Amino acid sequence: EVQLLESGGGLVQPGGSLRLSCAASGFTLSSYAMSWVRQAPGKGLQWVSAISRSGGATYYADSVKGRFTISRDTSKNTLYLQMHSLRAEDTAVYYCAKEEYGDYWGDWGQGTLVTVSS
Amino acid sequence: SYELTQPLSVSVGPGQTAIITCGAKNIGSKNVHWYQQKPGQAPVLVMYRDIKRPSGIPERFSGSNSGNTATLTISRAQAGDEADYYCHVWDSSIGVLGGGTKLTVL
Numbered sequence: 001e002v003q004l005l006e007s008g009g010g011l012v013q014p015g016g017s018l019r020l021s022c023a024a025s026g027f028t029l030s031s032y033a034m035s036w037v038r039q040a041p042g043k044g045l046q047w048v049s050a051i052s053r054s055g056g057a058t059y060y061a062d063s064v065k066g067r068f069t070i071s072r073d074t075s076k077n078t079l080y081l082q083m084h085s086l087r088a089e090d091t092a093v094y095y096c097a098k099e100e101y102g103d104y105w106g107d108w109g110q111g112t113l114v115t116v117s118s
Numbered sequence: 119s120y121e122l123t124q125p126l127s128v129s130v131g132p133g134q135t136a137i138i139t140c141g142a143k144n145i146g147s148k149n150v151h152w153y154q155q156k157p158g159q160a161p162v163l164v165m166y167r168d169i170k171r172p173s174g175i176p177e178r179f180s181g182s183n184s185g186n187t188a189t190l191t192i193s194r195a196q197a198g199d200e201a202d203y204y205c206h207v208w209d210s211s212i213g214v215l216g217g218g219t220k221l222t223v224l
Contacts (some may be wrong), residue, residue, distance in 0.1 A: 109160065
């Protein structure tokens, strides 16, 4: 059974940093592309970042480019999202999602809440 | 940038057909996927590559995609179908999501 377990969320001050983790089980991370998708309180879903199956390519939404970095540790079967220079508008629940054939998100984690506030 | 347009809300009576649209220029040339999200829960895939239903999704759910509009159709709508629905495409390796449609079955 595929499971995705996000962690690392919390309260951080504007300008601060946070690293989110997504522990994967039931499949091998190195065989799939993965995405981070976020949802601000009361708002819709927003794609944040993706990493290719090979890990050699990464992609970002314009709103986070240069501030966020997606990566993975295949030995730990874990996906990461390093976030710097956080802003109030980054406040959201962050989900990791497994891409099927690099196309659609067939499995999602339960999400981790990031709150950026002073 | 590529944008997907969804109606904010759709309301139908129980047993009726709900049609949720996702509009964008030439969306028919892309693979469109749909997710259902109930309050406090993670999204769930309900349709992929325009017309394909994941296992476990009722046959009442169907999809289409042509021209500038993709559509998710829910036949014989039930109270349990009440949720937010999002369409999704890729545009030059960038993920694009619609704003979401709140389906009410009353």
